[in-house]
Amino acid sequence: xxxxxxxxxxxxxxxxxxxxxxxxxxxxxxxxxxxxxxxxxxxxxxxxxxxxxxxxxxxxxxxxxxxxxxxxxxxxxxxxxxxxxxxxxxxxxxxxxxxxxxxxxxxxxxxxxxxxxxxxxxxxxxxxxxxxxxxxxxxxxxxxxxxxxxxxxxxxxxxxxxxxxxx
Ligand SMILES: O=C(CO)[C@H](O)COP(=O)(O)O
Numbered sequence: 001x002x003x004x005x006x007x008x009x010x011x012x013x014x015x016x017x018x019x020x021x022x023x024x025x026x027x028x029x030x031x032x033x034x035x036x037x038x039x040x041x042x043x044x045x046x047x048x049x050x051x052x053x054x055x056x057x058x059x060x061x062x063x064x065x066x067x068x069x070x071x072x073x074x075x076x077x078x079x080x081x082x083x084x085x086x087x088x089x090x091x092x093x094x095x096x097x098x099x100x101x102x103x104x105x106x107x108x109x110x111x112x113x114x115x116x117x118x119x120x121x122x123x124x125x126x127x128x129x130x131x132x133x134x135x136x137x138x139x140x141x142x143x144x145x146x147x148x149x150x151x152x153x154x155x156x157x158x159x160x161x162x163x164x165x166x167x
Contacts, residue, residue, distance in 0.1 A: 007036035008133065011067040013054040013080075014042075014117075018073030021117045025071060025129050034133045039067065055083035055114075059090040062111045070112040071129065077116035084112045088154050091147075096120050101131045109137040109147055 014022035029035045041057040051074045058070040072080035077094035084092035092112030093104040104110040113132050
């Protein structure tokens with residue numbers, strides 16, 4: 001589907017513990033002008049799928065270039081981030097405050113935000129998603145060398161990042 005360059009293609013997913021927030025946050029994003037599309041990985045997964053299947057499906061969509069970002073919700077947000085970070089090229093965070101959500105985009109260029117329905121209230125979750133949609137990573141910042149070190153480790157499993165090269 002064609003979309004404005006500044007608009008984001010979002011994939012959403014949850015396990016049973018995060019479904020209510022995921023549905024409400026997805027509904028809000030569908031009418032947000034900063035969002036080109038919202039796709040739910042649930043359609044391609046068995047009912048009641050646990051967080052690993054959900055997070056792998058969403059992160060693989062990002063890695064394949066079929067979505068720009070993923071919003072994942074489980075009880076704590078932790079398992080979703082752990083799983084998504086296993087997919088090469090994907091950077092995922094669990095963040096429950098505005099400063100961290102902003103930094104996850106501007107500093108870490110993270111494509112995945114994982115939230116915990118059991119950890120934060122719905123109003124904060126909505127605020128965090130609003131903040132998340134407001135920012136875009138800007139290439140050319142001092143963050144680039146650090147991200148390159150992550151990519152280098154990922155691609156070569158070598159310890160250039162540990163040696164500090166590229167940072
Ligand atoms: O929060 C979760 C994973 O981090 C998930 O919603 C529940 O996982 P479980 O405690 O292993 O059932």
